Amino acid sequence: MAVLDVKFELDNIAPGGHVGLIALATDYNSESDLRRILPKGVEVFTNRVLNANPVTIGNLRAMSGDITRAAAGILPGHGVDVMIYGCTSGTAAIGETEVNAKIQAAQPGIPCTNPIAAASAALEAFGARKISVLTPYIDSVNIELAGRFRERGFQILNIDGFGMEDDIEMTRLPLAAISEGAMQVCDPNADALFISCTAIRAAAVAQDLESRLKKPVITSNQALAWHCLRLLNDDFSVSGYGSLFGLGPNGSPL
Numbered sequence: 001m002a003v004l005d006v007k008f009e010l011d012n013i014a015p016g017g018h019v020g021l022i023a024l025a026t027d028y029n030s031e032s033d034l035r036r037i038l039p040k041g042v043e044v045f046t047n048r049v050l051n052a053n054p055v056t057i058g059n060l061r062a063m064s065g066d067i068t069r070a071a072a073g074i075l076p077g078h079g080v081d082v083m084i085y086g087c088t089s090g091t092a093a094i095g096e097t098e099v100n101a102k103i104q105a106a107q108p109g110i111p112c113t114n115p116i117a118a119a120s121a122a123l124e125a126f127g128a129r130k131i132s133v134l135t136p137y138i139d140s141v142n143i144e145l146a147g148r149f150r151e152r153g154f155q156i157l158n159i160d161g162f163g164m165e166d167d168i169e170m171t172r173l174p175l176a177a178i179s180e181g182a183m184q185v186c187d188p189n190a191d192a193l194f195i196s197c198t199a200i201r202a203a204a205v206a207q208d209l210e211s212r213l214k215k216p217v218i219t220s221n222q223a224l225a226w227h228c229l230r231l232l233n234d235d236f237s238v239s240g241y242g243s244l245f246g247l248g249p250n251g252s253p254l
Contacts, residue, residue, distance in 0.1 A: 014041065015041045016042035017228075019038070019042060019044045019082050019228050020071070020075065020107065021084045022067060022071055022085050022086055023086045024198075024199075026053060027048075027086065027199055028168055028171040030198040030224075031044060033221035033225075037221065037222060038229070047073040048070060049063050049066045049070040050063065050066045053166050056138070060090045060093035061093045063090050063094065064099075067085065067103060071103045071106035072107075074107070079110065082111050082232060083111070083113070084224055088115035088119075089145060091114040091115060092116060092141070092147075093144055096116060100112045113231060115196070115223065115224055116149070118220075118224045118226065118227035119218050121230070123194070123218060126192055129191055130154075130157050130191045131154050131194055132156075132157050132158050132159075132185055132190040132193050132194070133145070133195075133196060134159075134185045134194070134202075135160070135162070136170040136196075136197050136199070137161045138164070138165055139161075142160070160181075162177075171200065175204055175205050179208065183209075186213050190215065191216075193217045194219075206219050206222055206244075207240060210242050210243055218244065226244050
């Protein structure tokens with residue numbers, strides 16, 4: 001039997017870039033959000049890190065030991081162009097330095113991002129320093145998260161959450177509840193509002209909230225998509241997810 005001569009087209013599967021996502025085992029939302037937001041040609045390849053509910057500082061820190069294993073399982077032998085650790089509260093609890101080191105152990109030299117790094121870059125692109133923060137978390141997680149942004153030089157005017165401890169329940173938060181919470185939490189003196197958590201569907205309401213609040217609204221998954229595209233140096237067009245996608249890395253219009 002003759003063997004057919006085939007010219008393989010692996011590069012055409014994701015001509016805009018290969019994005020590796022380390023998602024939580026309990027995450028219902030981040031993969032879907034990123035695939036909705038990222039432009040055609042940029043593909044997301046996912047592996048999941050072991051985690052456990054409830055969402056407490058102890059359980060979030062416990063994920064650290066599985067990050068390298070999860071990173072190594074994303075396109076082994078082929079590699080990706082950007083790696084994401086897809087948990088905002090987990091990044092806050094573990095620390096960005098440790099998260100990046102764990103990923104680099106499996107994917108050396110690959111640019112890495114996480115929701116805190118991505119949101120910080122987005123806020124800086126807007127020149128925003130005074131921030132209001134809405135989260136789904138309990139108070140102890142909010143305290144840790146606020147501390148990470150303060151370490152980066154942001155002034156956290158206020159931070160409030162829905163007091164939730166179940167990652168799956170966070171995805172079930174109605175969009176109307178997220179919008180109402182955002183309107184209540186956002187301080188009139190804030191330069192921007194950050195809505196934390198890759199598990200909640202806040203990216204879907206970011207643009208509407210901006211029109212109501214008259215200021216930038218950054219969400220975890222929206223910021224991750226934008227930051228990935230910046231790291232890919234991708235000439236992209238994204239609409240429907242807020243004014244962030246109209247900005248370059250230094251706040252200049254694209």
